Structures are given as structure tokens and as C-alpha cells.
Amino acid sequence: MARRRTGVLAAGTLAVGAIALGSAVYAVSPGFTDDRSADLAAAINPAKPKNVILLIGDGTDDSIITAARNYELGAKGRFALDELPFTGAMTTFGLKTGPNPDDYPINYVSDSAPTASGWSTGKKTVDSRLSQGPSSGDTVPGEDYETVLEKYKKQGKRTGNVSTAEITDATPAAAAAHINLRACQGPTDMASCPTAKKSAGGKGSVAEQLVDNKIDVILGGGLNRYNQTTDAGPSVLSYAQSAHKYQVIKDKTALSGVDTLANGPILGLFSGGNMTPKYKPLTATPAGAGGPDTTCQTADRGTQPSLADMTDKAIKLLDNDKGFFLQVESAMVDKQEHASDLCGAIGDVLELDKALKVAQAYQAKHPDTLIIVTGDHAHSTQIVGNGGSTTDATGATGGKATATVKTADGDPMTVAYSTSNPGGSQSHTGAQIRVAASGPQAANVTGTIDQTDLFATMLGRTPSRLPTGPTAPAPTAKPAAPVVALVADSRISAKQLRKPGLRVSTNVAGATSVKVSLVKGSRTVATKTVGRYGATVHLKVKSGVKGALKVVVTAKGPGGTKTRTTTVTVTR
Structure with missing residues (x-):
């Protein structure tokens, strides 16, 4: 429901419930009062992780997270990524080529x-270079650096790589x-990498290397790259099937039908290039695109699975007694920011x-799983105060191009893009970005770290010893209660309630069933069952209800039942 400035829903009327995982309260509502020190201490687990799930939002910094949160949930809402117990800042600088290797x-x-x-490697390198060290020039190969995925593969763990971009794209x-x-x-894109061609004794193109590394589950876009002809003759797709027994799937129906790796690894290629973003574009303009009533429209993604669908299937296929490593990328945040497309990015x-x-639903049953959520670099999106790109009364400018949408609060939000002139590709920026985590060794992301520090954390650092004594947190391996x-x-008025x-x-993790109810005294006056991750619903009551009502969310999962409540007042 849109907030009305002159109606019953005033500026401070959104109530935000606390967030809990087991006994630990992580994310907090504005104005929280309880000290959280003991709860956070109880969330620390120094053990090495058995499973690692790394989720990347390409180009996802705090500016675009805030814009997306405002639009989807309102200013007082919280994403699941806001609720992770350990959060830090991460630097993202790289190197330049040069004559002096020292x-x-x-x-x-x-x-x-x-x-x-x-x-991936724990080491710095130069722009456009993939897991290979710096050198004297762009076309001069550097030293190959072993990656986390490759190290885990050698240990006998299963591996997965999921993206909404071409799976051969940089991340x-x-x-x-x-x-x-x-x-x-x-293989037909190799003009700038002649020594890497297989016919020259190299490892081949990115498409070839990904399948040669025998990644168990590969899901994303990029079918056109795999249809290219190799130096040896057949396409990369045919090579993947004949040389490595990959099972090739091309739509969400085929993806849902795969339930085992017994017949070979999985290569899912769901579009020729990048996959389709969630929302149709809203591209910023000098005059200001959109307006105070503009909302983002859902795009037709045809037979493409969602990122959540691909993540869920990858986890199910990778789950095994030895453990796994899975990298998941939401790539279109970055690509739509380059295009000054506000809706595409926030979607x-x-x-x-x-x-x-x-990932959290899996972690709830498998607490030996480390989850890390971060980006790769900052970007150009900035929330600005005025509603257009011209100079306002204070002398502030909105930016070279802007777009405005109506948020979940019912208010307009304007976003500016200024790293390129309108029509050009917006550029990355060099600011530090957010990193957050939960599970074994998740506390290592706190403070200000560099992205190379994630390498050792994902592989598992030598466990430290927690303090002992009556205040020390007791280790636990039981499934956590839902978040x-x-x-x-x-x-709300009685008329609006009707x-x-x-x-x-609601945002929920670690549950198998979720119910949202509206209760008057001991009587339930409205109820809806929603998906296990929660949802936004409207609870309607026909008539005869006024005064105080209670909103009750009941989430049940392997770790028990968690109930969250808040109060709403019904006026005439």
C-alpha cells in the first residue's frame, strides 16, 4: 500500500520486526535497545567450512543495495543480505601492467x-586478466594462479559456477x-590471446577451460560461445559432451528435470548471450526518466530459469559427504548500471x-556451510535529493542523467548517473564495497579487508581458540531456527483494511512453511500461507474490525518454529 502524506499512514508508521537466527539477533530495527554482544559472540564459529557458497552481485555496492531496498521494501525494510551476522568493508584495487615486476x-x-x-586466487592482477598474474603488457601472459575452485576440486569436493551473464564472462x-x-x-575470440590457443599449446579459450576444469555444475548464459568451432574442429559444446560427458540443458524445464550427476556433469546454457534481467529497462536521461508514480515492470524471461532456481538446483546437485564450492553471480546489476538502467539493476x-x-535454507540444515555475499567493485549509481538532472535551489545537481521511481514507501526516489555522458557506458568507481557472511569462519569478513583476503577464508584458515569460561558461547551443530x-x-483505516x-x-530463511495471520484478541481474522522465503501480501478483512490487531508470522523449519509479531491499529 502506498504511504499517503496526509492520510493515516504517516512518515514513521512502518514497524520493523527483529531478525533472529537461533538465539542470536542480527539485523535490527531503527532504535533497537538490546545489547547484541553475546548474540554475536554465539554466532562465531572458528571451524573450517565443509561447504562454501559465494554469492556475488556484480557492481553491487551500498548505493545500489540502498536503492533496491528502498524500491522493493521501503526505507525501513531489510534484505536477507542486510541480516547476515558479520559485515565488513572490502577494498577492490588492482594493478597496472609495467616493466618492473617488483x-x-x-x-x-x-x-x-x-x-x-x-x-579466486588471493593475489592482485591487472584489468582484463583472469586468474593470471601481471606482466609488462596486456598481450603478454602472466603466471597462472590456482583458484579456490581448483583447489577444492583437487580435494575431491564438488564444484559449481552459476551466473546470469555469459558463463564465460569475467566473474x-x-x-x-x-x-x-x-x-x-x-575459440574464435582469440585474436588477442594467440599463445593461449590450444593449437599453440595453450589452455584454450575461457569456454574450453571451464569444461576442461570439469566443473560439476555450470549454469548461465553464453550458448553462442559454446557453439563456436574449436581449433580441432567440433564446437565447444560437442567437445564438452564427447570429451567430458557433460549433460547439456537449455531451458528451465530441463533444469528442473535434472536430479543427479551420475550421468555426467551439467552444462546449462539458457541464452545465447547474457540472461534477461528481472525488470524491463528504465534508462536515465538528462531530462529525467520515470517519475513519482513510475514502477518497474517485470520482463518476459521466457524459458530462462531465475538465479534462485539455478542456485537451488546447483546446491541440490553438489550436496555430498565431502563438501562443495559454489560461486553464484547476479551479473545484470553491473550490466544494467553500465546502461544507466535503474530498474534492471535494482531488480x-x-x-x-x-x-x-x-543458500540460507541449505545452511539451516547444514551449519558447516560458509555463506559469503559481496560484490566485485563499486559502480556509478547514486541516490540524489532532487527529482531531475538540473540544478536545484541549493545549487546541487542531480547528475548527468537521472531516473525516478516510486518506492515501496509510496514516495519518489531519484537516482543519478554521472560517470559518462548520456548514451555512453557508465563506469565503475573505486570505493570500497560491502562484504557479509554467516557460518564457519564468517567473522573473518569484519572490519576493512581486501577481496584477496576471501581466498584464505573460503579455503579455511587455521581455526583460532575461542575464550573459555561461563560467558563463552557453546558450540552447536544443530540446525538453526528460521530467520x-x-x-x-x-x-490503517477500516476502509483500507477491506x-x-x-x-x-516478510523475508524468511531456513523455513519449510510460512504463514502470515492477522489476529484480533484470540480470533484470527485473516490468514495467508506464503512461500518458504516469505512474500509481500495484503490481508483483507471485510468489516467489523477496529482497534488493535496483531500481525503474526509463523515460520517452521528443521531448526524449529520462529514467530514474529507486530501491532497494527485500525481506525475508522
Whole structure:
């Protein structure tokens, strides 16, 4: 329900429920009062992780997270990624090529290739280079650096690589490919990487290297790269099937039908290039696109699965006694930011959050799983105060191009893009970005770290010893209770309660069933069952109800039942 400035829903009327996982309260509502020190201490687990799920929002910094949160949930809402117990800041700088291998210049604004290579290998490199060290020039190959995925593969763990971009794009490529330029994605794209060609004795294009690394589950876009002809003759797709027994799938129906790796690894390619973002574009303009009543429209993604669908299937296929490593990328945040497309970018932050909820549901049953959520670099999106791109009364400018949408609060939000002139590709920025985690060794992301530090954390650092004594947290391996977030309007008229109804937004992880109810005294006057990750619903009551009502969210899961409540007042 849109907030009305002159109606019963005033500026401060959204009630935000606390977030809990087991006994620990993590995310907090504005104005929280309880000290959280003991709860956070209880969440620390120094053990090495058995499973690692790394979720990447390409180009996802705090600015686009805030814009997406405002739009989808309102200013007082919280994403699941906001609720993780340990949060830090992460630097993303890289290097430049140069003649002195002992002193390569610093590159303060990097692209996705060296940043993804940073967490994959624990080492810095130069723009456009994939898991390969710096050198004297772009076309001069550097030293290949072993990646987390490759190390876990050697340990006998299963591995997975999921992206909404071409799976040969920089971020997914860095997990298991080594090449001097990211553009060398397929065997016919190798003009700038001649020594890497298989016919020249190299490892081949990115597409070839990903399947040669025998990744158990590969899901994303990029079919056109795999249809390219190899130096030896057949296409990469045919080579993957004949040489490595890959099962090839091309739509969400086929994906849902795969339930085992017994017949070979999985290669899912769901579009020729990048996959389709959640929302249709809203592209910023100098005059200001959109307006105070503009909302984002859902795009037709045809037979493509969602990022959450791919994440869920990958986890189910990778789950085994030895453990697994899975990298998941919501890639279209970055690509739509380059295009000054506000709706496209914020929609795929939501897609990242939904994928995180899938990972959290698995972690609830498997507490030896480390989940990390972060980006690769900052970007150009900025929330600005005025509603257009011209100078306002204070002298502030909105930006070279802007777009405005109506948020979940019912108010307009304007976002500016200024790193390129209108019509050009917006650029990355060099700011530090958010990193957050839960599970074994998750506390290592706190403070200010560099993205290369994730390498050792994902592989598992030597466990430290926690303090002992009566205040020390007791270790636990039992499944955690569900995580429940609740946002609801705290006042509503009886007329509005009849239609459109009370808006209730829930975010849930670790549950198998979720029910949202509206209770008057001991009587339930409205109820809805929603999906296990929660949803936004409208609870309607025909007539005869006024005064105080209670909103109750009940989430049941392997770790028990969690109930979250808030109060709403019905006026005449």
C-alpha cells in the first residue's frame, strides 16, 4: 500500500520486526535497545567450512543495495543480505601492467576480471586478466594462479559456477580459467590471446577451460560461445559432451528435470548471450526518466530459469559427504548500471537476495556451510535529493542523467548517473564495497579487508581458540531456527483494511512453511500461507474490525518454529 502524506499512514508508521537466527539477533530495527554482544559472540564459529557458497552481485555496492531496498521494501525494510551476522568493508584495487615486476603501479578502479581473480586466487592482477598474474603488457601472459575452485576440486569436493551473464564472462571465468584477456571467451575470440590457443599449446579459450576444469555444475548464459568451432574442429559444446560427458540443458524445464550427476556433469546454457534481467529497462536521461508514480515492470524471461532456481538446483546437485564450492553471480546489476538502467539493476539485487535465501535454507540444515555475499567493485549509481538532472535551489545537481521511481514507501526516489555522458557506458568507481557472511569462519569478513583476503577464508584458515569460561558461547551443530523479518504498516483505516488490505512484507530463511495471520484478541481474522522465503501480501478483512490487531508470522523449519509479531491499529 502506498504511504499517503496526509492520510493515516504517516512518515514513521512502518514497524520493523527483529531478525533472529537461533538465539542470536542480527539485523535490527531503527532504535533497537538490546545489547547484541553475546548474540554475536554465539554466532562465531572458528571451524573450517565443509561447504562454501559465494554469492556475488556484480557492481553491487551500498548505493545500489540502498536503492533496491528502498524500491522493493521501503526505507525501513531489510534484505536477507542486510541480516547476515558479520559485515565488513572490502577494498577492490588492482594493478597496472609495467616493466618492473617488483613494483607494478596501483589501479584504483578495476574491472571484474582482476577483482574476481582477487578472491579466486588471493593475489592482485591487472584489468582484463583472469586468474593470471601481471606482466609488462596486456598481450603478454602472466603466471597462472590456482583458484579456490581448483583447489577444492583437487580435494575431491564438488564444484559449481552459476551466473546470469555469459558463463564465460569475467566473474564466472575467473573461478576456473587463466588467460591474459577476458575478451578471449570462445575459440574464435582469440585474436588477442594467440599463445593461449590450444593449437599453440595453450589452455584454450575461457569456454574450453571451464569444461576442461570439469566443473560439476555450470549454469548461465553464453550458448553462442559454446557453439563456436574449436581449433580441432567440433564446437565447444560437442567437445564438452564427447570429451567430458557433460549433460547439456537449455531451458528451465530441463533444469528442473535434472536430479543427479551420475550421468555426467551439467552444462546449462539458457541464452545465447547474457540472461534477461528481472525488470524491463528504465534508462536515465538528462531530462529525467520515470517519475513519482513510475514502477518497474517485470520482463518476459521466457524459458530462462531465475538465479534462485539455478542456485537451488546447483546446491541440490553438489550436496555430498565431502563438501562443495559454489560461486553464484547476479551479473545484470553491473550490466544494467553500465546502461544507466535503474530498474534492471535494482531488480537483480532482489534476484541476488532471493538466491541468498536459497543458500540460507541449505545452511539451516547444514551449519558447516560458509555463506559469503559481496560484490566485485563499486559502480556509478547514486541516490540524489532532487527529482531531475538540473540544478536545484541549493545549487546541487542531480547528475548527468537521472531516473525516478516510486518506492515501496509510496514516495519518489531519484537516482543519478554521472560517470559518462548520456548514451555512453557508465563506469565503475573505486570505493570500497560491502562484504557479509554467516557460518564457519564468517567473522573473518569484519572490519576493512581486501577481496584477496576471501581466498584464505573460503579455503579455511587455521581455526583460532575461542575464550573459555561461563560467558563463552557453546558450540552447536544443530540446525538453526528460521530467520524471520517482518515489515507492516502500523496504522490503517477500516476502509483500507477491506480493500486493498493491510500490506505485510516478510523475508524468511531456513523455513519449510510460512504463514502470515492477522489476529484480533484470540480470533484470527485473516490468514495467508506464503512461500518458504516469505512474500509481500495484503490481508483483507471485510468489516467489523477496529482497534488493535496483531500481525503474526509463523515460520517452521528443521531448526524449529520462529514467530514474529507486530501491532497494527485500525481506525475508522
